[in-house]
Amino acid sequence: MGEKKILLVDDEIGILQMLQEALSLHGYTVRTAENAETALEILSKESIMVMFLDLNLPGMNGIDLCRKIRKENQIAVISALTGYSNIYGLLECRSAGFDDFFIKPATLKTLFKAAEDAFEKIERWQVFEYDLA
Numbered sequence: 001m002g003e004k005k006i007l008l009v010d011d012e013i014g015i016l017q018m019l020q021e022a023l024s025l026h027g028y029t030v031r032t033a034e035n036a037e038t039a040l041e042i043l044s045k046e047s048i049m050v051m052f053l054d055l056n057l058p059g060m061n062g063i064d065l066c067r068k069i070r071k072e073n074q075i076a077v078i079s080a081l082t083g084y085s086n087i088y089g090l091l092e093c094r095s096a097g098f099d100d101f102f103i104k105p106a107t108l109k110t111l112f113k114a115a116e117d118a119f120e121k122i123e124r125w126q127v128f129e130y131d132l133a
Helices: 013-025 036-045 062-072 087-096 108-124
Strands: 005-009 029-033 050-054 077-082 100-103
Touching (some): 005 013, 005 036, 029 036, 036 062, 050 108, 062 087, 077 108, 087 100
Parallel strands (some): 005 050, 050 077, 077 100
């Protein structure tokens, strides 16, 4: 499959740095963005198939960011990270195109497992063999 890239989007810099360091130590190449606009700029320049997006971002929120990403990439595995949760938020995330939903503070073990599962899924789908990434 090659390089396993993850995009992390969160406006809380401490969380962003901690997750970047932890995921990097597990062998992932991690790109980070503090807002949706920067995330879209990164995605315009490189293919990233696994993403964790905070929902409460300055400017464009994570729900709208996911919708924009899905217009261009229906294959990526996109997970929501949020500090608040209710059934309506979960339903809105699913309708926006999120594949999974994690409530902060999610454990590193949970996020490592989610990343591992996402890359296994992408490999099983043979995304890179068909140049879909």
